[in-house]
Amino acid sequence: MTRILYSHYDPSVKKTPSGIAPVITIEKGAPDALHRQVYQGYRKAIVDGNLRVGQRVPSTRVLALELGISRMPVLSAYAQLAVEGYFEGRVGSGTVVSRSLPERAAIAEIARGRPGKIRRERRRVSERCVSLPSPEGFYRSRGLGPFAVSQIAFEHFPLAVWNRLMTRHARNVQARSLDYGDPMGLKDLREAIAAYLRTARGVRCEAYQIMIVSGSQQGLEITARVLLDPGDQVWMEEPGYRFARSVFTSSGCTVVPVAVDAQGLNVGLGAGKSGAARAVLVTPSHQYPLGVTMSASRRLQLLDWAESSGSWIIEDDYDSEYRYEGVPVTSLQGLDRNSRVVYIGTFSKVLFPSLRLGYLVVPEDLAGRFLAARFALDIGPATFHQAVLASFIGEGHFARHIRRMRSVYAERRSALIESLREHLGSAVEITGAEAGMHLSAVLRGIPDKELSARGASGNLWLVPLSPFYVGKAARQGFVLGFGSTSLEQIPAAVHRLRTLLKSTSRLKHLAY
């Protein structure tokens, strides 16, 4: 349960690396004898640090074949390298670079002396990359402690079922499946996703409109490439997700922040600020970070605006799988009659993040454009996990998993709300608790960034609200994830949040 990542500690990986032959130049008519050339080639590779302590070298037979020479000079060179302490023989793992060489190798490391020469002012990188946010912000919000966002209830994932499907598919890998797959994705998976979206989300789509991507971030990138040129204006929700913003800014687009109120993005406000924007990005099911669900009238208003201005709607429908209150709302895509919506979904939250699978539903007349843009980006998705996922959905495990997780998360959500109300009372305004795996605790006037840093140092993960604003932050507070925060952890975690809040002048009046 607590081992980190796949076989990180597989000892075999460390002990027997490779057996790859080093770049040794052999000149047959040269004055130096062949065995001398082999000896010198290895010695140089070791001294230069290209071959490292413990690394396995090819057998004499294999090396002789590689170099196209007889085995005798190789045997002679290996013998000399062993005598001088460069090589050692190990039963069962052949010849390796001697483990008694660490110091010499370390000296070589320093002697290589590379970075010293670098003149920083001559190393210009692109302007578009300088403005990118650091991924640290992403990781800072999601340690393993309470309230981390984008974390799932790992212990409830049906690992046994998943591993069984993986093993079944691994056993049946056929040679032809090694070739490039369909750049749009595996047909079976696209059909399974189309059926799911039609049924559960009212999305109007056929399998040929589905493109498999590596998650919503890549989905958004591909969409931006198809729809937007440098200089174009794009509406984004204010507050909004900043790693989405960086997709637009690094494409040279101008982001127009449009305020979110209790009904979602304020369409009238957007039309006033930038009526001719080329596109708008919305998260209507569960706005990030506030969690608001976009109202039906706003949805229709947005669709009307898009059609009248010839603009595109990018609907990121993340977190739509879990709804606890209110009527289920059909996706914007399902309400659209003019094919103006590109729909983005991901399996990162409903299954697990390291799967790196998501999807786009694209307007049918743009399918060829999306295909070309995707191909230029990375050719297409890997096939294996697509097949596993298609079976997982097709055999009913997916629907079962969603149902189970909805009740797990519903319990955590209720406990969190109850605990927040009990400990913070009227100081807190809870928004966005109707759906998803996080809610927002709005706590006006608090120094949320500072408190977040203090919480993180104690493994309490509070994502501050104010940095989600491009302009002046209209709200302060925290996004609190409950995906990986268990029922047992919640009361103590909320109590710690309360202690933290009491330390600020703004909220020191909180009773006892």
Next chain:
Amino acid sequence: MTRILYSHYDPSVKKTPSGIAPVITIEKGAPDALHRQVYQGYRKAIVDGNLRVGQRVPSTRVLALELGISRMPVLSAYAQLAVEGYFEGRVGSGTVVSRSLPERAAIAEIARGRPGKIRRERRRVSERCVSLPSPEGFYRSRGLGPFAVSQIAFEHFPLAVWNRLMTRHARNVQARSLDYGDPMGLKDLREAIAAYLRTARGVRCEAYQIMIVSGSQQGLEITARVLLDPGDQVWMEEPGYRFARSVFTSSGCTVVPVAVDAQGLNVGLGAGKSGAARAVLVTPSHQYPLGVTMSASRRLQLLDWAESSGSWIIEDDYDSEYRYEGVPVTSLQGLDRNSRVVYIGTFSKVLFPSLRLGYLVVPEDLAGRFLAARFALDIGPATFHQAVLASFIGEGHFARHIRRMRSVYAERRSALIESLREHLGSAVEITGAEAGMHLSAVLRGIPDKELSARGASGNLWLVPLSPFYVGKAARQGFVLGFGSTSLEQIPAAVHRLRTLLKSTSRLKHLAY
């Protein structure tokens, strides 16, 4: 052996999709009785085509739970839907949408009437996507017949070993491995790759400089984002790989074609045309498409130019694993003393394409920039296959596989050269046969594009040389892959090529 792709025909996928609950709005105080609302919700979903013939619906118990109502009205609605022929019960697979409904569903399909309304002139997409080449060109060159390029000897891939490693890792997946991995890639794999590159390619690198990507195309995209802004000039080899060109043009860069001669890219020519270019992309091990190996003096010349002009070198070292003639050449990166080289490698050709794994070796002072650019693009790579590959390399299978394949491809290459010389004589100039999995048959003056199309219609895959030129094509002829062309296929395929060539006026003199 001939089954296509992973479990494409797994019958279970088609028969029991999902059991997902449709979007049904239930209003508890509404005038319509609950059972009536459920009935109408389903009826509408079926008539609208959101639920399809044969699709499984949730059990009455599950649906009642989902809707938060008692089971009675659901039972009653399901009974009515069954009586009216919308639902049918199937032993073992629960209730499904009736299979006797195909026509009605088809009518609904048409009645949905969406594309009719689309006014084409209002559907503006980006200029940068309009200029992208169609992926069809890529697929057109790589059918299953002789001479397809970028195809491997699928039948020689050690599937049994690979599947055993996959199964072992699949059995050991731990819950924590489901979380996002390191966006730079799995540590074990990066270490294994660094050791391989130091040894076999003379690359000067440590694991922290390695970034795992989904193949060389993505590697190039990330590199362009870090190094280049719109308006920058980039040298590319002329002739050169056009899907690489599209990475630069869709970034708004200007591509400066620089002619390739027998020593590789002509650095002096480039410096004359565009001395202040920000970067150059080269394929020094095996130039694509001509196959030339860049000479040592040109390598040093290029490194000097880059340092003096403050430019970057992007080294795509594809096809470096297989060398049949001449001395092994250290990579440009390994010769560089100023950290001006970004090195790109891929496992698509040395292992298999659908793996979608490759890597970058980045200058150490730029590692943070690359990380931010990669993160903005798609967060990071999926973890599972990285772990499998790390074991494959670490346990020595990778080195063994390269050695075996080198001899397989060496045989095919010799047979192809021999056959070309025999059948085409002095009409053909063979270039680039020293390394890799393809060679170029230069046949000056022939209508190579037209002949390629004619060959493809008969499953003979001839990639024409002339479209690789941005300017006037200095050479005509074909790139001939021998990766997936067996020894047995070669004589007949060359004979067919000869027949095709004899049909053109330029070469009808070919003896008998």
